[in-house]
Amino acid sequence: MIRRSPPPRTVATLTALRRAARRVADAYGLGVETRARLAVSVSLAAHTWLAGHRTVSLAATRDDNTLTVTLTCPPGADPPHPSRLPLPAEFGPDGTTRWHLPLPPRDAPAVDGDDDQTESELAAVLARMDTLTVDHARLKDELDETNSGVLALYVQLEERDEQLRRSHGQMLRKLEDALRPAPLTVPGLRLAVHYEPAETDAPSGGDLYDWFVLPDKIVHITVVDALGHGIGSTRTALSVTHTVRTLALEGHPLEDIVRRAAENLAIVDPDLTATVLLARLDPRTGELHLANGSHPPPLLVRRDGHTRYLQVSGRGVGFPLPGSEATLSTHLTPGDLLLLYTDGLTESRKNPVEGEQRLITSALRHREQPIDAIPRAIADEMHGSTVLHPDDTLALALRLTPKPLD
Structure with a gap:
């Protein structure tokens, strides 16, 4: 009681x-x-x-x-x-x-009795501690199971993410392949190209090329660098290459194509801006003709090691007074290497002049390699050090074979 x-x-x-x-x-x-x-x-x-x-x-x-x-x-x-x-x-x-x-x-x-009270209180404390110990062990086991489940889920998510990345990469590569012209097989001429977008999650950017054979067996090459990055700039570059191809197949002189392309595109998209380089090469004779609209000059590496930038003045699509001011003509011999590229190759640092000199050094180092390996080897070397200004990069190499076929 x-x-x-x-x-x-x-x-x-x-x-x-x-x-x-x-x-x-x-x-x-x-x-x-x-x-x-x-x-x-x-x-x-x-x-x-x-x-x-x-x-x-x-x-x-x-x-x-x-x-x-x-x-x-x-x-x-x-x-x-x-x-x-x-x-x-x-x-x-x-x-x-x-x-x-x-x-x-x-x-x-x-x-x-104080002694009985103290002992009963201690016994209660010990019993409470035993209960807490059991609860702690149970919670620890539950936590271990939860952690194992979380870890398994994390591994599954990582595997799923890797699958998605692979699928995404395959889709992007297919899209990139669809944007590129078909490989060109021309007797007496070898061509190779390497493209690297500035954005790793974009399949393409504003750097694009086109090549095809005209009815007179002359090889026409277009290199375009549209303003911006990603898919939007790809659309711009496609508009330029398609317009240039149409004008070339219609038979317009090389020196008029940049200007006419700019005029035609201004009607469709007044804000479109791109640099353009046009090259015409006769593999049978080695005759080369260039037109330029604000694009970096091609680099010619002779078989004996002499180098020369093929400078042609002009302004690109979307620039004031667009068009190539003239055309440049020269002659390629078997073993010469011609490198066409976009500014992402040489302007990854603060000094473009230094980039052009590095490009000469790299081209001389790799010019004896098979043509298929040269563009990537040069691009990897040019971007092997610190890149201060990431940009889409396109490198296109061509070389006459020692014994061109008719």
């Missing part, structure tokens, strides 16, 4: 205060764990005051199903921080500290 509530007690030591708190807990049938928390809480709340050899009082009142335990210290006593108390408490300005504790549904037997 619940014993009668002990009267308020005034105590001067922590031991006496703990004993009073335990008697209150026993009187109202509080559980062992609650009793232990209450004893520790009142000790912490009164510790500073009792350390100064002063007294405090402890009282208990019952209201329906709530027990209120009140610790009274003289005004001016500093209460402990609430986080330090095992049981939440209210601190009053008059020096009181109150705990509001729910009463158990049934009376509990009282426990007599």
Whole structure:
């Protein structure tokens, strides 16, 4: 049975205060764990005051199903921080500290004797620790299982992402192949090209080329560098190459094609801007003719190692007064290497002049390689160091065979 509530007690030591708190807990049938928390809480709340050899009082009142335990210290006593108390408490300005504790549904037997009380509280603490240990082990096992599941899901997502990347890459390569002209097989001439977009997730950019054979067996080559990057600039470059091809097949003189292309395209898209390089080569004689619209000059590497940039003045599509101011004519011999390119090859650093000199050095180093390997080898070397200005890059190499066929 619940014993009668002990009267308020005034105590001067922590031991006496703990004993009073335990008697209150026993009187109202509080559980062992609650009793232990209450004893520790009142000790912490009164510790500073009792350390100064002063007294405090402890009282208990019952209201329906709530027990209120009140610790009274003289005004001016500093209460402990609430986080330090095992049981939440209210601190009053008059020096009181109150705990509001729910009463158990049934009376509990009282426990007599401080030793028995201490042992039962320790047993409750140990039991609580055992329960927490079991819960901790269970939660750890669950966490390990969850982590294993997350790791497996992560691996699956990585595999799926890799599959998507491969599929995306295959799709982009097919799209890029669709944008390029078919390989050109011409007796006495070998051609090779390497393209590298500035944006790794775009299949193409503004750098594009076109090659075809005219009715008189002359090989026509167009190199275009449209303003911008990505698919939008690809559309611009396609418009230029298609327009140039139409004009060339209609028989317009080489020196007029850049201007006519600019005039025709201005009607369709006044904002279209691109540089254009046109080359006409007769593989039977080696005669080469160039027209230029604001495009970097081709590099000619003779078989004996002499080099020359083939400069032709002109302004590109979308520029003021577009057109090639003249045409340049020269003669290729078997073994000579001609390199046509876009500015992404030489202007990856701050100094384009330095880039042109590096291109000469690289072309001389790789000119003896098979023609199919030269454009990529030069591009890799030109971009092998720090690239300050990433840009679409196109490199096109051509060379007459030692014994051209008719």
